[in-house]
Structure formats: C-alpha cells, structure tokens
Amino acid sequence: xxxxxxxxxxxxxxxxxxxxxxxxxxxxxxxxxxxxxxxxxxxxxxxxxxxxxxxxxxxxxxxxxxxxxxxxxxxxxxxxxxxxxxxxxxxxxxxxxxxxxxxxxxxxxxxxxxxxxxxxxxxxxxxxxxxxxxxxxxxxxxxxxxxxxxxxxxxxxxxxxxxxxxxxxxxxxxxxxxxxxxxxxxxxxxxxxxxxxxxxxxxxxxxxxxxxxxxxxxxxxxxxxxxxxxxxxxxxxxxxxxxxxxxxxxxxxxxxxxxxxxxxxxxxxxxxxxxxxxxxxxxxxxxxxxxxxxxxxxxxxxxxxxxxxxxxxxxxxxxxxxxxxxxxxxxxxxxxxxxxxxxxxxxxxxxxxxxxxxxxxxxxxxxxxxxxxxxxxxxxxxxxxxxxxxxxxxxxxxxxxxxxxxxxxxxxxxxxxxxxxxxxxxxxxxxxxxxxxxxxxxxxxxx
Amino acid sequence: xxxxxxxxxxxxxxxxxxxxxxxxxxxxxxxxxxxxxxxxxxxxxxxxxxxxxxxxxxxxxxxxxxxxxxxxxxxxxxxxxxxxxxxxxxxxxxxxxxxxxxxxxxxxxxxxxxxxxxxxxxxxxxxxxxxxxxxxxxxxxxxxxxxxxxxxxxxxxxxxxxxxxxxxxxxxxxxxxxxxxxxxxxxxxxxxxxxxxxxxxxxxxxxxxxxxxxxxxxxxxxxxxxxxxxxxxxxxxxxxxxxxxxxxxxxxxxxxxxxxxxxxxxxxxxxxxxxxxxxxxxxxxxxxxxxxxxxxxxxxxxxxxxxxxxxxxxxxxxxxxxxxxxxxxxxxxxxxxxxxxxxxxxxxxxxxxxxxxxxxxxxxxxxxxxxxxxxxxxxxxxxxxxxxxxxxxxxxxxxxxxxxxxxxxxxxxxxxxxxxxxxxxxxxxxxxxxxxxxxxxxxxxxxxxxxxxxxxxxxxxxxxxxxxxxxxxxxxxxxxxxxxxxxx
Numbered sequence: 001x002x003x004x005x006x007x008x009x010x011x012x013x014x015x016x017x018x019x020x021x022x023x024x025x026x027x028x029x030x031x032x033x034x035x036x037x038x039x040x041x042x043x044x045x046x047x048x049x050x051x052x053x054x055x056x057x058x059x060x061x062x063x064x065x066x067x068x069x070x071x072x073x074x075x076x077x078x079x080x081x082x083x084x085x086x087x088x089x090x091x092x093x094x095x096x097x098x099x100x101x102x103x104x105x106x107x108x109x110x111x112x113x114x115x116x117x118x119x120x121x122x123x124x125x126x127x128x129x130x131x132x133x134x135x136x137x138x139x140x141x142x143x144x145x146x147x148x149x150x151x152x153x154x155x156x157x158x159x160x161x162x163x164x165x166x167x168x169x170x171x172x173x174x175x176x177x178x179x180x181x182x183x184x185x186x187x188x189x190x191x192x193x194x195x196x197x198x199x200x201x202x203x204x205x206x207x208x209x210x211x212x213x214x215x216x217x218x219x220x221x222x223x224x225x226x227x228x229x230x231x232x233x234x235x236x237x238x239x240x241x242x243x244x245x246x247x248x249x250x251x252x253x254x255x256x257x258x259x260x261x262x263x264x265x266x267x268x269x270x271x272x273x274x275x276x277x278x279x280x281x282x283x284x285x286x287x288x289x290x291x292x293x294x295x296x297x298x299x300x301x302x303x304x305x306x307x308x309x310x311x312x313x314x315x316x317x318x319x320x321x322x323x324x325x326x327x328x329x330x331x332x333x334x335x336x337x338x339x340x341x342x343x344x345x346x347x348x349x350x351x352x353x354x355x356x357x358x359x360x361x362x363x364x365x366x367x368x369x370x371x372x373x374x375x376x377x378x379x380x381x382x383x384x385x386x387x388x389x390x391x392x393x394x395x396x397x398x399x400x401x402x403x404x405x406x407x408x409x410x411x412x413x414x415x416x417x418x419x420x421x422x423x424x425x426x427x428x429x430x431x432x433x434x435x436x437x438x439x440x441x442x443x444x445x446x447x
Numbered sequence: 448x449x450x451x452x453x454x455x456x457x458x459x460x461x462x463x464x465x466x467x468x469x470x471x472x473x474x475x476x477x478x479x480x481x482x483x484x485x486x487x488x489x490x491x492x493x494x495x496x497x498x499x500x501x502x503x504x505x506x507x508x509x510x511x512x513x514x515x516x517x518x519x520x521x522x523x524x525x526x527x528x529x530x531x532x533x534x535x536x537x538x539x540x541x542x543x544x545x546x547x548x549x550x551x552x553x554x555x556x557x558x559x560x561x562x563x564x565x566x567x568x569x570x571x572x573x574x575x576x577x578x579x580x581x582x583x584x585x586x587x588x589x590x591x592x593x594x595x596x597x598x599x600x601x602x603x604x605x606x607x608x609x610x611x612x613x614x615x616x617x618x619x620x621x622x623x624x625x626x627x628x629x630x631x632x633x634x635x636x637x638x639x640x641x642x643x644x645x646x647x648x649x650x651x652x653x654x655x656x657x658x659x660x661x662x663x664x665x666x667x668x669x670x671x672x673x674x675x676x677x678x679x680x681x682x683x684x685x686x687x688x689x690x691x692x693x694x695x696x697x698x699x700x701x702x703x704x705x706x707x708x709x710x711x712x713x714x715x716x717x718x719x720x721x722x723x724x725x726x727x728x729x730x731x732x733x734x735x736x737x738x739x740x741x742x743x744x745x746x747x748x749x750x751x752x753x754x755x756x757x758x759x760x761x762x763x764x765x766x767x768x769x770x771x772x773x774x775x776x777x778x779x780x781x782x783x784x785x786x787x788x789x790x791x792x793x794x795x796x797x798x799x800x801x802x803x804x805x806x807x808x809x810x811x812x813x814x815x816x817x818x819x820x821x822x823x824x825x826x827x828x829x830x831x832x833x834x835x836x837x838x839x840x841x842x843x844x845x846x847x848x849x850x851x852x853x854x855x856x857x858x859x860x861x862x863x864x865x866x867x868x869x870x871x872x873x874x875x876x877x878x879x880x881x882x883x884x885x886x887x888x889x890x891x892x893x894x895x896x897x898x899x900x901x902x903x904x905x906x907x908x909x910x911x912x913x914x915x916x917x918x919x920x921x922x923x924x925x926x927x928x929x930x931x932x933x934x935x
Contacts, residue, residue: 002491002501004790005484007774010508021807024481026798027472030690033647034607037827040836045820382461383836385454 043383046376047392049359056322056358058341061093061351063100068345070113070163073334076120081334083345084111090125092140095353102144106133106151113163115173122152124173126164130157132175134185155183157190162202169211176204180216182228194226196233205246209253215270217243221443223258225270237273238444239266245289249313251296257313259287265301265311266441274445275438280311282318284405289332293339293356300342302330305402308344310356321396322354458838476796483795496757498787505788512775514546514786515761525766525779526566529804532777533572534784535564541574543587546777546786553587565602565611567625569803569815573611575599580613582625595630596621601643605650608823610666612652614643620654622666622825631825634669636662642684648691649832650823655682659698665828672830675711677704686726693747695732697721703734705746717751725776727769727792731755733776735764740778742789760785772797772805 014021029035066087074080080101081093088107091100107127115124116137123135133151143149162176171185178200181190199220207213212228223243224236241261249255255277259265265280265287285305292299298319302308308330309318328347335342335356342354355362361369383389398406424431434440487504495501502510521537531552534542539557541564544550563575570585573593580599582591599613599621609625618640621633639657646653651672652664659678662671678698685696693714694706701720704713719741721734732746744755762781769776770786773793778785799806803814827835839846865881867873 002489002493002495003486004495005486005795006505006509006788006790007483007772007793007795008485008506008508009483009773021810023799023810024797025476025800026796027469027476028796029469031794031796031798031801033689033691034650034823034832036833036835036837037823038607038821040827041821041823043836382465385458386836 039379040383040386042376043379043386044389044392046379047389049376050380051359051392051395054358056320056355057324058353058355058362059098060353061095061098061100062349063091063103064089064349064351067328067347067349068331068351069111070332071334071343071345071351072114072116073336073343074116074120075118075337078337081343081351082114082116082123083351084114084125085349086110088127088129090114093351102140102149103147104135104140104149105147107131112161113165113175115164115166117166117171118168122166122171124164124166126161126175126177128161130159130161131155132157132161132164132173132183153185155188157181160200162200163204165205165214167206167211168208172211174204174206174214176201176216180204180214180226182214192228192231194233196224196236197222202242202244203246205248205256207253208248208250213270215246215248215256217246217258222446223256223268223273225273235273235445235447237268237442238446239441240443244287247290247292247299249292249296249299250294252313255313257290257292257299259290259301259303261286263287263303263305264441265290265299267313275442277438278314278316279438279441280316280318282309282311282321283307284402284409288330291333291335291342293335294337295339298339298356300333300335300344302333302344302346304329305405306330306346307402308333308342308354310342320356320358321398323399323402324352325399326350327352480796487790494753495755495790498756498758501790502788509774509788512546512773512786513788514784516784518782518784522763522765522781523779523784524561524564525768525777525784526564526572527768527770527777528566529770529772529802531566531570531804532784533564533566534779535561535574537561539576541583541587543572543585552585553583555587557581562600563602565604567604567611568606568609568818573602573604575602575613580611591628593623595623595633601640603643603645603652605645605828607818607821608650608825608828609819610650610825612643612645614640614654616640620652620664624825626819626822632666632669636664636671639681641681644685644687646687646691647689648687649830650828651830653685653687653694655685655696657681661685661694661696663830665830666825667828673711675706677706678702683722684724686724686732688726688730688747689728695724695726695746697724697734703732703751705749705751715746715749715751723764723767725767725769727776727789728771728794729792731769731789731792733767733769733789735760735767735778737763738780740764740767740776742776744791756789758787769793772802 064085066085068083068085071081071083079095081095082090083093084090088105088109088111090104090106090111092102094101106125107129109128111125111127113126121137123137124132126132132155134153136152140149157175157177159178164173164175166173172182174180174182180194180201182192184191197220199218201216201218204214204216214226214228216224216226218224219242221242222236222238225234227234239260243258243260245259247257254270255267256270257265257267263283263285266276267278269277283301283303283305285303287301287303289302290299297313298310299313300308300310306327306329307321307323310320311318326348330344330346332345333342340356342356343351344354345351384393420434485506489501489504520540524535526533530547531543531545537560539559539561541557541561542554543552545552557576560577561574564572566572567582571582571590573580573582580593580596581589584590596613598615600616601614603612605612610631611623611625613621618636618638619633620636622631624631636654637656640654641657642655644653653661654664655661659676659680659682660674661677661682662674664671677696678700680699683697683699685694687694692708694708695703697703701718702716703719703721704716707714719734721736723735725733730747731742731744733740733742738760740758740760741754742756743751760778760780761783764778764780766779767776769792771793774788774790775786776789797805803811806814
C-alpha cells in the first residue's frame with residue numbers, strides 16, 4: 001500500500017459573489033522570505049505615514065474680545081466649555097458647532113478662574129473685582145439670549161482673589177488670593193481662611209480623592225498643602241522660582257504637577273514633598289497652566305512661549321508639541337473629559353481645539369482600519385529604539401525662535417557639564433560633586 | 448548605567464514576547480491548517496517511479512493539468528507562476544498562457560533571437576532579446592525597452608526589491624529598479640558564466656562559471672560576497688533551497704552536489720549527469736538531461752540514492768521548473784511544453800498575502816499598492832538577512848570609526864562659500880574676480896583631463912595601425928604554406 005497526497009485547489013473558489021473570499025495565513029517563516037527586512041520596512045513606512053497624517057489642529061473658538069484668561073471643559077458633557085477673559089466676560093461654548101451658547105458680562109475686571117461643580121449643575125467664577133459668582137448651569141443654557149443674567153449667588157471677598165476651584169464632593173469651593181478662603185454655598189462669608197506668611201496664593205486646587213486637602217502655589221515661590229479639617233496648613237516647600245499653576249493626578253491622587261516660572265514642570269508626591277519625583281523639561285518660558293487627562297497618564301502644559309506640550313506622567317521630556325503661527329501666550333489649558341482633545345486659551349482671544357494623538361482619525365473608524373492601525377502601532381513599538389526610525393518619530397517642526405532658544409539652552413547645559421567635569425578632573429579631592437538636580441530645585445522644606 | 452539596564456531588560460522582554468508568540472501561532476496554525484490535499488492510495492508495494500503507474504488513481508483535477516503542447520519554433524525557455532506560464536522560443540516566438548484555465552493570454556513573434564524570459568511584478572514579463580531587454584504587458588504589449596543592459600543572456604527578478612538582474616555573456620551584471628527605471632549598479636563578474644540563480648531567502652544572486660566556481664553577488668558591492676569551488680568541470684546549473692540553507696549544483700564532470708550554505712561544506716553528492724535542476728517547495732529535486740528527468744525526494748536530508756520519480760519527455764529538455772504551491776513540474780523542450788504531476792512536491796498551505804497569483808482581483812489591486820509601498824531598499828541585501836532590526840553588536844570602536852568617516856564625507860561634499868569680509872575694503876568687483884578665477888581653474892583642470900584622454904585615444908589608434916601594417920607586410924612576404932600554419 002503506497003499512500004501519498006496531491007494538492008487539489010478546486011474547492012477554493014467561492015460559490016456565489018455574495019460570499020467572501022477566504023484569506024489564508026501561514027505563519028511558517030519558510031513561506032515568508034526576507035521577513036526581517038520587510039517588517040523593518042513596514043515599520044519605517046508606518047512612522048512616516050504617521051507624520052504625514054499628523055494634523056492635530058481641529059479648530060478655534062473665536063468671539064472673545066480680549067485675551068482668554070481661563071477655560072474649563074465640562075466634566076459631564078463633552079460638548080460644553082466655559083471660558084473667562086480679561087474683560088470680565090464669560091462664555092459657554094458648544095464645541096462641535098464652534099458657537100457661543102451663552103455670553104455673560106460676569107465681572108467688572110478680569111475673570112481669574114472658572115470651575116464646574118462635580119455634577120455639572122453649578123459654575124463658579126472669580127474675578128479681579130473681588131467678587132465670586134455662582135451660576136446655575138442648566139438655567140444659563142435656557143436663558144442663553146440674556147447677556148445680563150444674574151448669578152444664583154454673589155460672594156464678596158475682602159482681599160484680592162486668585163483662581164477658584166470647586167470641591168469634588170461637597171457644595172463648597174475654595175479661592176486663592178491674598179488669603180486662601182473656603183466658601184460654602186449658604187454662607188456669604190468664607191467658612192475658613194488660611195494664611196502662612198504675607199504673600200498671596202496664585203493657584204489653588206482641591207484633591208480629587210480627599211475633599212479636605214487643598215494644594216496651593218504662592219508668590220513666595222512655595223507650594224503649600226492645606227488641611228480643611230485641621231484648619232491649618234500641613235507643610236510647604238520653597239523652590240527657586242515661583243509656580244503659576246497646579247494639577248492633581250486624578251488616578252494617583254498623591255501626586256501633583258506644578259508648572260514653574262523656570263519653564264519646568266515638577267511632579268511632587270505630597271507625602272514626601274521635600275524633593276520632586278520628576279522634572280519635566282521642555283518649555284523655554286514660564287509654564288502658565290497645567291491640566292491632567294482623565295487617564296492620569298498624560299498632562300498638558302501651556303506656557304508663555306506660545307506652545308502647548310503634552311507630557312507623559314513619568315517621563316522627563318514631552319511627547320508632543322503644538323504651536324501655531326497665530327497663537328500667542330497660552331494662558332490656560334484643559335483636557336476634554338474623554339481624553340481625546342486638548343483646549344488651549346491664549347492671549348490672542350481664541351480658544352483652540354487640538355487632538356491628543358495628532359495622527360488619529362476623528363469619527364467612527366472601520367474595524368479593519370482599527371486592526372491595521374493597531375498593527376502599525378505594534379510595529380512602531382517594536383522598532384522604536386532603531387536610530388533611523390527613532391529620528392523620524394522624534395522629529396517635530398518648531399518655529400525658529402523656539403529652535404534658537406533650545407540650541408542656546410543646549411549649549412549652556414553642555415558648557416556647564418564640561419566645566420563640572422574639568423573641575424572634577426583637575427581638582428581631585430577638593431572637588432565637591434554638585435547635588436542631584438532634583439535636590440537643587442528645592443530651597444527649603446518647612447513643616 | 449541604570450538607563451542601559453532598563454533598556455536592555457525591555458529589549459529582552461520584547462524579544463521573548465515575539466518568539467513565544469511566533470511559536471504559539473505556528474502551533475495553532477498547524478492545528479487549523481486547511482485541507483488542500485487529497486490522499487491517494489495504491490494497492491501496490493512497488494515505489495512510484497513512473498507517472499503511468501499511478502495516473503489512474505489521481506484525482507481528476509490533477510490529471511487535467513498534465514499538459515503536452517507541441518510547439519515549433521526552436522528550443523524554449525520557461526518561466527512559471529501558479530497561474531501562467533511564459534515561453535520564449537529561440538527564434539522569437541513568445542507566448543503566455545494560463546495553464547490552470549487553459550486560456551491563451553498572448554502570443555506573438557519578435558523575429559529576433561530570445562535568450563531568456565522571466566515573469567515580473569503584476570503579471571508583466573521581461574524577455575532578454577538580442578537587441579535589448581524588453582518588458583511586456585500581460586496582453587503582450589511592449590511596455591519598456593531597457594537599453595542599458597547589452598546582450599543579456601540570463602535574467603532574474605527580485606520580487607521584494609523590484610530589481611531586475613541581467614547577466615551578459617561577458618559577465619556584466621546589471622541591477623535595474625523596475626519602479627524607477629534606474630540602474631542601481633552594474634559591474635563585471637566572471638567572463639565565463641554559465642548559470643544565474645536567485646536565493647529566494649535573502650535575494651542574493653548566485654553565478655556559476657566554467658571553472659566550477661559559484662560566486663554570490665549583491666547590488667552594493669562590485670565584487671562577489673563569497674565564492675565556493677564546487678566542481679571540477681563547469682557548473683551547469685544550480686538551485687537554492689526555500690530556506691536558503693542549501694545549494695544544489697550540477698557539474699559538467701557528471702555529479703550533482705548538495706552543499707550546506709551555512710558551513711559552505713559538501714553535504715552529499717551523486718554521480719548523475721544533468722544539465723537542468725529544479726527544487727520544489729518541499730525539497731523534491733528534479734534533474735534533467737537529454738529527454739530524461741529524475742526526481743529525488745529527500746535530497747536536502749542527504750538521501751540521493753533512490754530516485755522518487757522518473758519522466759521521459761518527447762525531446763531534449765531546455766528548462767525545467769516546479770510550479771510554486773502546486774504538485775506540477777513544468778518542462779520546456781526543443782519542440783514542446785510539458786507539465787506532469789509530482790505528488791507531494793508543492794507547499795499546500797499558502798499565504799494569501801505572499802502570492803498575488805492566488806488572489807482575486809480586488810485583493811491583487813490592494814497588494815500591488817502595498818508591495819510598492821513596502822519596496823525594500825537594495826542596500827539591505829546581504830548574506831545575513833536576519834540581522835536587520837536586531838541589535839548591532841559590533842564593538843564601539845568600529846562604530847565610531849564609521850561615524851567619523853561619514854561625517855568627513857559629508858564635510859568634503861559641502862561646497863564652501865566664500866565669506867564676505869566685513870573688515871577692510873570689500874569691493875564687489877574683487878569678489879566677482881575671485882569667483883571667476885575659481886571657475887577658470889576648474890575648467891582648466893577639465894580641459895586638461897579631456898586632452899589627455901584624447902591624446903591617449905589617438906596614440907592607441909596609431910599603434911594599432913602600425914601593428915596592422917606590420918602584419919600585412921609579413922603576410923606579403925610569406926609563402927602560402929607558412930600562411931596556413933600561422934592562421935591555424
């Protein structure tokens with residue numbers, strides 16, 4: 001008995017045109033010649049294609065007649081955004097249609113801060129004219145044609161005001177300013193005041209996990225942690241430069257990111273605030289505003305050097321930089337609730353909408369396309385350390401002033417390192433190694 | 448240092464992941480392998496040897512594809528794909544037909560000598576004719592005339608690099624990029640080359656010559672990458688195995704040798720005289736000489752003693768080739784084209800994305816675009832193709848040297864602009880004079896070179912004339928007997 005097999009392909013063709021043609025995949029490497037070279041080529045093409053399709057700017061919301069000072073995206077409704085400007089105007093925007101829904105002349109002077117409550121029913125705004133307005137959000141949207149709508153409640157403050165932040169759980173909000181004040185809805189006067197030293201506090205934020213913890217950045221270059229239950233501050237740390245802004249990590253609420261005037265962002269662990277856990281360096285001018293994404297893995301920072309940068313929470317350098325020819329100093333940034341879009345309000349009276357992943361398609365995507373993008377992403381991940389691919393993936397076009405400034409900084413850094421090395425080599429025994437950089441940035445820790 | 452540790456740990460993890468998933472997918476694929484084969488049982492203990500022994504037991508589809516076409520015009524060269532065969536007769540008869548559906552695609556007469564034919568991307572084909580290489584449409588319309596390769600006798604096509612390689616009788620090897628029409632490289636190989644074959648696994652070309660040496664070539668380097676002394680006589684024909692680890696050669700002294708390419712040592716040999724060789728996907732070797740074809744089953748493992756099948760064609764065989772992913776052997780002879788069944792020679796489980804011939808129209812259109820986008824650069828062709836994308840483990844010193852050399856090359860290529868002097872007098876007239884001087888100097892150098900070339904040519908011609916006149920004088924002076932001796 002002799003037994004052998006022969007190939008018969010007659011059963012392969014489909015019976016009707018409505019049937020799909022079968023696709024056969026043989027993972028045996030003998031059937032795939034030159035597999036390594038082809039895979040590398042595919043990864044190279046994938047990185048290049050990503051650059052070709054990188055169009056992060058989606059649109060701008062224009063209507064303000066003075067620079068935009070603060071914006072906040074709604075936590076519960078993806079299409080709403082509140083912004084305050086230098087001339088005291090507050091606008092509520094509908095993002096998909098790029099229109100203003102409600103226009104309010106809220107304050108006599110600049111709007112210092114805007115904040116939504118957790119359930120989205122209330123909006124709080126603080127102005128430089130020492131008043132705090134509390135609005136009912138659904139009511140605002142109903143009576144949208146009335147620009148002189150009265151707020152639900154108006155609170156008057158004795159001292160000047162900074163930004164305002166609404167409590168995550170209770171009907172309370174905290175304001176920064178000459179003195180940190182905690183307000184309740186029912187009381188016309190603040191229920192609590194914090195003051196440490198004579199300097200005013202510029203930015204104040206509630207912790208997302210504990211409604212009794214407030215963190216603030218003050219004008220004497222400090223970052224202070226307050227406890228509402230104990231009615232006092234816990235500790236503070238003084239840095240080399242003053243910080244403008246603050247954000248809590250929503251997923252790891254023991255970490256905060258502060259944006260400093262020396263163009264770096266610092267991540268601190270509030271339990272051990274003597275030293276930053278991470279320094280994020282990429283801006284070349286003061287960081288005006290920081291905001292965390294709801295995933296807690298990324299944060300966006302807008303700075304005085306007219307760019308916004310997206311940083312991974314644990315890396316020292318930015319993943320992405322967005323800049324525009326017409327975009328001036330960025331005053332505030334905000335992440336959308338689904339972590340897909342970033343909003344930036346700047347001095348040129350516009351609010352810009354950017355994509356978080358610059359080459360991602362907006363809208364519904366076919367399942368086949370999703371599979372293809374996942375495959376390409378895996379390829380890029382596999383070859384990301386390869387120098388040719390790394391160079392292409394890392395490359396970002398920057399305006400000339402940024403490039404020059406960066407090169408300058410690089411030179412300064414190199415010369416500093418060279419001098420240190422030379423000092424170390426030429427003065428054995430006498431030379432004291434400089435402190436690690438994380439320690440260098442902090443001046444003092446005060447209990 | 449800590450950074451390197453983390454990086455190396457990550458890379459190790461990645462490598463482990465890819466390897467383990469590869470093994471898993473292969474295991475699963477083996478279990479889920481679709482049934483493309485039909486098993487045939489014969490109640491006979493004798494080995495198969497002749498197709499007449501088992502023809503009646505074969506399924507009908509296979510019997511239908513046993514072809515014997517009578518052709519007229521001269522010995523034919525062959526190129527087969529899983530759908531079509533391309534035939535080029537020596538006196539100019541060119542035909543392409545779909546052997547599966549028994550349809551003629553195109554047939555025409557070129558009226559000059561044809562040396563070789565090969566199928567190219569997207570169902571086009573290239574014919575090496577006496578005047579130059581022509582590329583034809585699937586319908587037989589002439590699309591390109593490649594003038595740069597002169598009198599090519601052998602063609603090979605590298606599918607993933609879109610390179611057409613043409614070998615001359617003088618040994619001139621040219622690589623041409625089909626998508627751009629650019630000649631990538633051209634150089635001299637051996638003056639007495641007999642056969643040209645591609646190693647499908649790493650796109651290296653092997654050329655065998657009359658001295659019995661087989662040399663490997665890539666488009667980057669002008670010289671051979673390696674060479675092996677294979678036979679005492681000339682290398683008549685050669686093939687590579689599918690995974691690129693074995694090379695099988697026939698010599699004019701009458702042996703077939705199986706070489707292990709990783710160690711470059713002889714694995715096994717058999718004293719059989721053969722002029723043509725073909726190796727199937729699964730390792731069945733077919734050797735043709737005269738009208739006979741002998742096939743061995745386990746040649747790569749080393750068993751060349753008992754032949755698997757024998758076939759007798761109707762006339763002298765010119766070219767043989769196995770059809771990929773099928774159980775057929777195609778042969779072109781002096782006056783016929785024949786196709787016969789060789790069971791268990793083809794790989795039944797094909798991959799749709801690798802074989803555009805086995806796809807339907809829409810899939811083929813997609814692959815056309817995708818192949819062009821993923822075209823490999825010719826610089827990536829090397830003997831060790833698996834090293835691409837892996838960590839470069841050469842020493843730091845060598846890498847630094849290479850980087851230095853690159854920087855120096857770039858610096859030397861840069862054109863140095865004359866700086867505008869800001870101090871002292873800086874007249875425009877003077878600057879322009881300097882520029883003109885430079886230009887004149889460059890031109891002078893050029894003229895000198897041209898002159899010296901012209902002088903050299905003239906001198907060579909003069910000498911030639913002198914030599915010729917001398918010969919003529921001598922011939923006049925000689926008697927007729929001496930003349931015959933000198934000439935013979």
